[in-house]
Amino acid sequence: MKTFLLVTLSVLLPMPALAAALTVPFTSQAPDGSWDQPWADACEETSIAMVDAFYDGKSSLSKEDAKKRILSAFAKKEAYFGESKDETAEEMVATINFFYPWEAHVAKNPSLAQIKAELDAGRPVIMPLHGPELKNPHFRRHADYHVIVISGYDDSAKSFITREPGTRYGLDFKYSYDTIMNAMHNFVEGNTVSGAKVAVFTSPAVAASAKVDGDNDGLTKSAELAHGTALDNADTDADGFADGAEVAAGYMPTINETALPDGTLMKHEGDPKVYLLDLGKKRHILSEVVFMANGWQWKSIVVVSKRFIESIANGIAVTK
Ligand SMILES: [Ca+2]
Ligand SMILES: [Ca+2]
Ligand SMILES: [Ca+2]
Structure with a gap:
């Protein structure tokens, strides 16, 4: 006891x-x-x-x-x-x-x-x-x-x-x-x-320093972490536009969108449509069947900004 x-x-x-x-x-x-x-x-x-x-x-x-x-x-x-x-x-x-x-x-x-x-x-x-x-x-x-x-x-x-x-x-x-x-x-x-x-x-938690903008690019530390941009680089994707300016204008600060080569498969968040960048135009890939028939891979799709997709002229849809 x-x-x-x-x-x-x-x-x-x-x-x-x-x-x-x-x-x-x-x-x-x-x-x-x-x-x-x-x-x-x-x-x-x-x-x-x-x-x-x-x-x-x-x-x-x-x-x-x-x-x-x-x-x-x-x-x-x-x-x-x-x-x-x-x-x-x-x-x-x-x-x-x-x-x-x-x-x-x-x-x-x-x-x-x-x-x-x-x-x-x-x-x-x-x-x-x-x-x-x-x-x-x-x-x-x-x-x-x-x-x-x-x-x-x-x-x-x-x-x-x-x-x-x-x-x-x-x-x-x-x-x-x-x-x-x-x-x-x-x-x-x-x-x-x-x-x-x-x-x-x-x-490990960012609280007191959440609003710090160490690289002076217009994005706070918490915003940089949310967008996946570099805390010590004002222009993460090296396209000449500061991280903060890109976010404010609706562009993707982590990808140099204007330098994407022909043949890039791309989409933007919130829209299932996948496009092929072809001769400076965007061509909607009509269906999953067409996508697979061309031997493309889902992991190759680059997620870009809606703003960028909308800025490109439409080409003929890819139908086969
Ligand atoms: Ca910053
Ligand atoms: Ca930055
Ligand atoms: Ca940039």
């Missing part, structure tokens, strides 16, 4: 979580093993790239994908801030909120419990640090400023589980709670240990 009561109590009492381990994919900041530039200063970009891949549903990263994502993070950051060696928490947050399909904010003086709560909620934390305090035995040089991803924690070992981009041994690298809480410092030129205690909290 006593045992039964104890078991019941332990089930009823809210038990604090003791551990969390998010499957954030890992890459070192030197995917090819070269620690020359730009890789030597890539800890911020690599941390952003790992969280981006995580929110993108990846659980691992190939070398090629890792390099692509890190270089893309450099390009996104430089698009806004120009070239720089080290980025503050605020600059990382701005880069993320402008150009990534998720968002972040600066958490000032976060407690251990607050950081753990982020991990319990499935949200990795990007952590700016005073590098030398980490005393990581794998580091070749102890940069004054360093950035890592916190992907989990283990109360029994009083340790954070991290993605430590500064070494190829960085998958599930463990730092004690004390080490991270003490080393947590925002970037300050030449003296990061005097930087404020901040962390970058992340979220």
Whole structure:
């Protein structure tokens, strides 16, 4: 009876979580093993790239994908801030909120419990640090400023589980709670240990940054995500018209419609009619039988804007 009561109590009492381990994919900041530039200063970009891949549903990263994502993070950051060696928490947050399909904010003086709560909620934390305090035995040089991803924690070992981009041994690298809480410092030129205690909290949901227009093309972040256009490119389909202008005029911002070649099969949303683009005219394909008889495939049909279809002169229907 006593045992039964104890078991019941332990089930009823809210038990604090003791551990969390998010499957954030890992890459070192030197995917090819070269620690020359730009890789030597890539800890911020690599941390952003790992969280981006995580929110993108990846659980691992190939070398090629890792390099692509890190270089893309450099390009996104430089698009806004120009070239720089080290980025503050605020600059990382701005880069993320402008150009990534998720968002972040600066958490000032976060407690251990607050950081753990982020991990319990499935949200990795990007952590700016005073590098030398980490005393990581794998580091070749102890940069004054360093950035890592916190992907989990283990109360029994009083340790954070991290993605430590500064070494190829960085998958599930463990730092004690004390080490991270003490080393947590925002970037300050030449003296990061005097930087404020901040962390970058992340979220897969776009809310606070929904109205941001990072590439200044007239489409907000939420509108770009809805239209499938690039957050860091004002003219996604490179046809000379900005994403926002195309949407406002009813054109498709992801396809250069005016450059579609003869022979393109096309339709617009909300209308089952399929057309063949032929000598600059649109020819209605009369039936499914005709479509199949020509050996065409459904997956070849390009969905274009109603505006574009309507702008093309009618040709003779395809009847056989
Ligand atoms: Ca935009
Ligand atoms: Ca855009
Ligand atoms: Ca365009």
